[in-house]
Amino acid sequence: MPKSIQSVQPPLKFIPQRLNRIVLQISQWLLPFFLRFRTRPWLVAGIVEIEAKNAEVLAQLYQQFQSGKVRFLLAFRHPEVDDPLCMFYLLSRIVPKVAKEKGIALQYPVHSHFLYDRGMTLWAGDWLGWFFSRMGGLPIRRGRRLDRQAIQTARELFANSGIPIAVAPEGGNNGHSQIVSPLEPGVAQLGFWCVEDLLKAQRSETVFIVPVSVQYRFVNPPWAKLHRLLRKLEIDSGLSVQSSDQLSGDQPQEIDYQRLCRLAEYVISEMEEFYRRFYHQHLPDTPELEIIERLHRLMDTGLKVTEQYFNIQSQGNFIDRCRRLEEVGWSYIYREDIADIHALPPFKRGLADWIAEEADLRMRHMRLVESFVAVTASYIQEQATAERFAETLLIIFDMLSRIGDRQKMPARPRLGWRKAQITIGEPISVSDRYFKSQGDRQASRQAVSQLTKNLKTELDQLIE
Known part of the structure; x- marks a missing residue:
């Protein structure tokens, strides 16, 4: 994840292969x-x-x-x-x-x-x-x-x-x-x-x-580390941490899955309100929808916010839309239409910096969506393995990290050999x-x- 961009950049040059x-x-x-x-x-x-x-x-x-x-x-x-x-x-x-x-x-x-x-x-x-x-x-x-x-x-x-x-x-x-x-x-x-x-x-x-x-x-399945990571995500998101006796289930996997669903629902609700209030998006309060349906609706909303800014049509699946937005965003930041950035007068340079910074901010909606393109409702339910828990928790970790620290993406926690x-x-x-x-x-x-x-x-x- 790159640092926050605050100024216009020169074009991205092709890097030829030079096998050594x-x-x-x-x-x-x-x-x-x-x-x-x-x-x-x-x-x-x-x-x-x-x-x-x-x-x-x-x-x-x-x-x-x-x-x-x-x-x-x-x-x-x-x-x-x-x-x-x-x-x-x-x-x-x-x-x-x-x-x-x-x-x-x-x-x-x-x-x-x-x-x-x-x-x-x-x-x-x-x-x-x-x-x-x-x-x-x-x-x-x-x-x-x-x-x-x-x-x-x-x-x-x-x-x-x-x-x-x-x-x-x-x-x-x-x-x-x-x-x-x-x-x-x-x-x-x-x-x-x-x-x-x-x-x-x-x-x-x-x-x-x-x-x-x-x-x-x-x-060795790192259930203890996964439990601690889940607790950290609850705290970082602002969700109260529940103890095991507040949840039903005989196995640690069952309890952690309930906590994971609770965390997912909370984060989705917060993001829905974020887009309603500050981006004026129409997201009806529909608690009867499944979590995955709400997630997909939220992903569509995040991409539309970026697509509307760049004035492009919503076409294709989530991956296709992310790819198109990345290229359009880069065209605002890495300017191929400017021969020499340093030769620009201060006024034009300021405008170019402004556009680059705003494009980078808009692209962050797309980056959030990009992390969730493969998430399904049944991935953990089909096999409640440590690997599947870890993959899902790390995706949520990435999302919260991108929002919580825009200047530096924290390294993912290492959960085990x-x-x-x-x-x-x-x-x-x-x-x-x-x-x-x-x-x-x-x-x-x-x-x-x-x-x-x-x-x-x-x-x-x-x-x-």
Whole structure:
């Protein structure tokens, strides 16, 4: 989460990938440390073990890739910010180890290019752009209808680079290990473009998309820490803290679930009143509605407040609307229409700063909505696990933190040591689908849509 913006900024420049083997090697050496102690404060609970299922599939694909027989894209689930580190561990440690055990000869490096959100460098700093560039990463502006430079570069790398490419088809992390958000069509489209580019170059490689699932589990369920976190959220929100004897239920999970629902209802009620009173939004007091219905209505209201300010229509699902608002907001802040910000006279500079600051404030409504796009009413009810409780509480923590401290986003509490499980799915042949889809433009669009649906099904089935 970037700090509050109070002045106009220069345009966001594209950061070209400059894969550097020295940076890559050093990162591989430091990877176990990064996994355990990714953020401050030090000595926090991180990831202590990473397991991979069907890693031999990837080892074989890398061998075929290096032999010039196939091209492939890794389409990985993106539930949270630790996923890239886990994918890096998979490729740099697990796949080479499995290949050695199975007698599969691989050349160094076993690595991949990857797409990342350009906005990450805004809250993390310019150093992250430098680092990702040297690791082979490409920034993409998610809200743009067509980020031509990023897409063209990704297309070129997919067809011609000496290593594959990895993309999160959900477009961002949704905070849920066991829910796959709607997929964006970019991954499928890249696959078809790659086949097309190979045919034009009279090359015979087969193109695959490889679904990869990433999930997390606690080594020991941290129920005591979850209880304390829930209590902290109650206090921070202004809700009175209830003791266990005031609630019904025999198990700690049942009691905590009741407290979680009570907290959610309270926060939603407060936000409804906030939008009624200060943004003049029509939100009828309807206590008969389910919590999830009220949440969705509230999310729609928050997006409308921002859309009305930027004068854009409400189109698509919550994720689509968030992406469009991000790009429009950035156009007010990172001004491509100003050649030199410092050459502006004070009057025009003041106006530009004013617009940038107000745009940043309006976008904060969208950021709140963005955190809740995958929240469902039944996620915890279906399985009252520590993992699902933790994911839901951390989403609420993020929301309260964004509102409570606009200048600095507090680090998430580390609840306990975790294991990551990565599952490699069956590679999906894009080449076969390409030849079947030849005809008119409508057939091609349908093929991209169908491949996206099939990929979503495969990722859903990989969840355990």
